[in-house]
Amino acid sequence: MAETLLKADKLKNFINGEWVEVKETTAVVNPANGKTIVEVPLSEGAAVNSAVESAKKAQKEWAQVPAPQRAEVLYRVGQIMKERKERLSQLLTMENGKVIEEARGEVQEGIDMAFYMAGEGRRLFGQTTPAELKDKFAMSQRCPVGVVGIITPWNFPIAIATWKSFPAIVAGNAVVWKPATETPIMAYELAKIFEEAGLPKGIINVVFGKGSTVGDAMVNHKDIRVISFTGSNDTGRSIASKCGEQLKKVSLEMGGKNAVIVMDDADLSLAVEGILWSAFGTSGQRCTACSRVIVHEDVKETLQERLLAEMEKLTIGDGLDESIKVGPIINESGLEKIKKYIEIGKEEGAKLLAGGYELTEDNHAGGNYFAPTLFTDATPEMRIAQEEIFGPVVSLIPVKSFEEAIEVNNGVSYGLSSSIFTSDVNKVFKAQRDLDTGIVYVNAGTTGAEIHLPFGGTKGTGNGHRDSGVQALDVFTEWKAVYVDFSGKLQRAQIDVE
Ligand code: NAP
Secondary structure, three states, X not given: OHHHHHOOOEOOEEEOOEEEOOOOEEEEEOOOOOOEEEEEEOOOOOHHHHHHHHHHHHHHHHOOOOHHHHHHHHHHHHHHHHHOHHHHHHHHHHHHOOOHHHHHHHHHHHHHHHHHHHHHOOOOOOEEEXXXXXXXXXXXXXXXXXXXXEEOOOOOOOHHHHHHHHHHHHOOOEEEEEOOOOOOHHXXXXXXXXXXXXXXXXXXXXXXXXXXXXXXXXXXXXXXXXXXXXXXXXXHHHHHHHHHHHOOEEEEEOOOOEEEEEOOOOOHHHHHHHHHHHXXXXXXXXXXXXXXXXXXXXXXHHHHHHHHHHHOOOOEOOOOOOOOOEOOOOOHHHHHHHHHHHHHHHHHOXXXXXXXXXXXXXXXXXXXXXXXXXXXXXXXXXXXXXXXXXXXXXXXXXXXXXXXXXXXXXOOOEEXXXXXXXXXXXXXXXXXXXXXXXXXXXXXXXXXXXXXXXXXXXXXXXXXXXXXXXXXXXXXXXXXXXXXXOOOOOOOOOOOOO
């Protein structure tokens, strides 16, 4: 199936509009069955140099193309993605494991982003503002940065790439992109779409390879002016310090320890649905996945019972099967990490109510499957309630009040997403004000971002930048202040004011 969908057994880098073969490769493995889908290049760091050279050259001309014309390419990209949505979704499920319904949702996110950012070609708004002196005009405008580097993770291989590359391109930059080695197929497909849509050569360059070689070469390349990274905190921290040394702009979107709060006045059926979707969707491998449920003690037993009953109905297997709700874990090291946290949770004294084991029998043989897992009676300071597990594991933390729920939610080092289920409008408004996360949901789970709003988090989740929304443009543009004096004489600001 992969062969017929992909029509390639080996991927190539895309540099300066050419498909470049690389000798050394590694296998891309379908996490649902352990079978090799395709070979992906393991480029040397030096490949980044030619990508940057081509990007630098192409960007100079691209920046001169009027933004509405640059946007025309994105409209075509969105249209082609729309036509290929089903094929892209199936390939995405094969390389990443997420169930087909979610893969379709992720591809749709990319399509939405294309049309949204294409619209920015006719906005890219700056400001005009009164000048303090007579016969003087003042304005601010966005300017492209130049060559930008984007480094993306495996868990959203196409959506995150579109959040970064589309605003960069419409703003007049050229891109060097290193996708995760685990999931390169979406990058290959997107590069082909850009090529077909008529993006000039060199504006997008895809270099496949490891973070420690290709990624590091990008971070250290003097002509890459911005790094936009999404991934783990350890990697993000190390990239940030290298960029700091070079005074290079860096945007970091990293981990989360997201919670659903369930108050005693909540619609419990809705809360159970929200928890199931955000804790076990993508097998818990979303940065916004719910891994804590902070529940009012008066409804804890009922919520727990209902949750367990619904968890039993979850079907686990290959995400290409439409009846499957929970797909595989990306790889063995992901599985090992989850298993480690199950042991930690038990040792810490949380009660394991369901799951906690790997699935290896029957239709799970060959894949990386983990049973949806529920801990209860966890306390806020436990490691399973503090650290990102990145798997289908959720811990119930009982609390006595709304105020305590907010405190527990905020008592972690991350700040990506949070959610509250309540029917009290006063609690809704207090919660959206007091929850210290970049994203807040009311009467919905912790996942489900829309692309025209800013995406990112507070505290250890990032460094203050945002993906998607118009805010993404701030990462890929510099603000320029322009003053035009038409008085015909030298007017000195702050001095020659009458
Ligand atoms: P990761 O291991 O940090 O990898 C992310 C990307 O960085 C990959 O392309 C990786 O390349 C590359 N990389 C690794 N080491 C590097 C280095 N020294 N220099 C430059 N690049 C390097 O993260 P992951 O496991 O793929 O992704 C899961 C994490 O992403 C989770 O923590 C999740 O919460 C976070 N995430 C955050 C958001 C958000 O918007 N906040 C969204 C999605 C995911 P290779 O793997 O190919 O070597």
